[in-house]
Amino acid sequence: MWTYVARKLLYNIPVYLGIILLLMLALRVNDPAYAFLGKNATAEDLLDIRAKLGLDQHFLVQYLSVLSFDFSVESWANEGLKVSDMLRNSVGPSLAITLPALTLTSIIAISIAIISAYFRGRPIDRTLMVLAVVGMSVSFLVYIIFGQYWGAYLLQRDGGIDAFAIGGYEPGLANWPYYCLLPVLISTFVAIGYDTRFYRSVMVEESGRDYITTAVAKGAGKRKVMFVHMLKNAMIPIITRIMTTLPFLIMGSLLLEVYFNIPGMGRVLYKAIQEQDFPVIQSFVTIFAALFILSNILTDVLYGLVDPRVRLS
């Protein structure tokens, strides 16, 4: 297996170099020095700042500099703050929302999908799928705005129950339910519709396979067929979906973070893009690209673990 992992890593190095090259080209289309300086910048100041930031160096030198993974470089927009500190400070709040939300969503969506597939074509299946489609049809922003208004504000104002924060974030396990649970529930609610429909279609597809017919012919009960034979084989697409989501977890959820005032990665990255904060954008994208490649490799490894037909050689 380790040989396989090493080979996949090697194969992906050119892909990674290409991504970084494209990223650097995209970020240098417009001169970033203008964005960095204030409204009264002079031509002389622009030259000085380009030299200070290394933008006057040969492209190859800049390219190698990005590939050195030196995150101790300072943010431009947040002077005195290293990119590594920004990463450290924002990963926690982001994962505090996205990780529980993914876990909760996956558990609920897979459960509903199994129920739907079990009662395929019957009213309960149809009702669940209609609800899933309705859920999918509403914008994430609407869930957030109404969730915040009803779930936090009205509950507090009219019900006198200060159960969820309207906004803010404080570290500490004890603070988690107050600051994070509502965003987690909103995020889960939004994602359930999409995931349920996907997992149900996976289950339904599996239910038509020959091995299911064989299992039924051999006298296996419907539950055994569903939970032992079918679920195990449905794990491949389930793993694929969950694993491809993992890199995005670290990037946080911009809308949730903005509306709930959570200092997570999504917000940091969005602000960095708005402010043309080069070191932050470059660092985040280099990390994201690496995570994406690693999660793909990890997905392949997990295939081997759950499916004996897959050989990692």
Added chain:
Amino acid sequence: MIQRRTPAALLAALLLGLLAGCWAEAGPATADGAKSFVFPIRSAGPGSLDPVRGSTTYDNQACSLVYENLLQYKYLVREGQLEPLLCKAMPTVSDDGTVYTFELKEGVLFHDDPCFEGGKGREMVAEDVVYSIKRIADKRIGTKNWWLLEQTILGFDEWRDAQNEDGDAFDYDAPCEGLVAVDRYTVRFTLKEPVTRFLNVLAMFQTSVVPREAAEMYGTRFSRRPVGTGPFTMREEDWLTSKSLDFHRNPTYRDEFYPDEWTPEDEERGLHLAAGQKLPIVDHIRINCFVQDQPMWLLFRTGKLDYGQIPAENYLESMRKRTKTLKKHYREEGITYHPVPLLDFIFRGFNMEDEVVGGYTPEKKKLRQAISLAIDLKEFNDTFYNSQNIVYDGPIPPGLAGHPVGHFSDKAYRGPNIERAKQLLAEAGYPNGEGLEPIDYYTSISANSSEQVEMMARQLGKIGVKVQSVLLEFPQLIEAINKKKAQMFSFAWGSDYPDGENNLALFYGPNESPGSNHYNYKNPEYDKLYEKIRSMQPSEERTEIYRQMVDMLLEDVPYIGSMARTRNYLGTPWVKNFKPTENFWNWPKYIDIDESLRN
């Protein structure tokens, strides 16, 4: 089996690690009975707390709590009047208006910080003032504020050039003729010529006094670890980027007291009752940053912010549009309304170097005059600003000398006057807009910018002029304007200090892009007048020259305008001594909180 459990075990370990590791820190806390003042910033927050690196109003809001200037604006008397802050009295000024001598207060201490011997803040002295001003000239720091003192202090421009020639050899101890610490408590500034705005500049946060030890020890980290003489202190960990900043009462703050000067209106509101109270009054300040208005508004409505601003979408919920008064149920809750007029210049500018819309020939002027006459700013005000803006002629905002009486000038090409616009457009060589290519109109992406562009396109469409919108994020907008790419553009300029000269400088030729003259307007006669007013004290004669300069702009139309916004502040019943302004930001030190009234 073991393999199958691995992902779940990993996930659980990760979760536990997060809970135990990342969430181990305790949240900010204040002692029992301590007074805490919590208020919002409608942005992601400041960029830097190093005064010479800061430039935005958000930098100002935070810096003004920890740093102090030689001078400050009077809190209750709102006529742009300055008073001493770090100096004993207003400076003595030589007869020719070029030599300013400041006597500093004795016993003013910097915040306790490890940068000082034994961690105890030392006394601020004249050398600190000189050092802090010299930092503005240090290009290595990335200062954004040189323009404030350019061509002002005798020998300072030459000193700057010499020190920056070889950056590594920058010597703060090298003498500068016009900037001298005469003795431990006396600072003398000698100017090249009288500069009226000089004292205003010394009240701006960019010229705050900082200790050399901290700036040198912390380097760029000084941006996040402020050490000043101000009423509040802030630790590095108190700033959670894009979320919040916490400030704590400075235990070594000297005896400074609530002002004993006020207006009759202040007396009516009981703002005089705190006179003589030692500052700061509250123990802790938290600034919460909001990119979206809804959470700010809901937090204010649940009493978790001590004051708030009314977002445009909540205006009708809280205010009566006709009378511009607070609705009854808000008043019954004890909420108070505080309209804050801004020194604002909202405009639509032309690049005067552009081949089509720029230029100074009669035809070119007529094209811009026609466009100006086709635009109805009242409709913009009614539609997008709840009719709260003041529409005015000229670039000088209401309340400042040089602003036209009744906000109106008979020299202005103020619209809507479609017939005259059509006539001028024809005289410019474009009858009914024929032969005129669509004009590229650059503006920043904001809540309703697309709709504003649509309205402008419709209004200009009445005379046959077409516009093509280019919506950009603010930094990109400024970049396009700085590169002189934008034919026509729009944003707002907030005055740096309460003097029309600041706005007239926007059209001074040598300030062309990437300087503050974004219009690249060049009129030698105008420039001469600007150079004259720069050194004139406020007087009717100076105001008359302001008017002449404004008339030139109204005739040449390098911009279409103008509007000034009013910000709607609401105070909770428990916030006391509340008289908000956006012209200066050190006023939280005067605020008191009646904790017993909080819900």
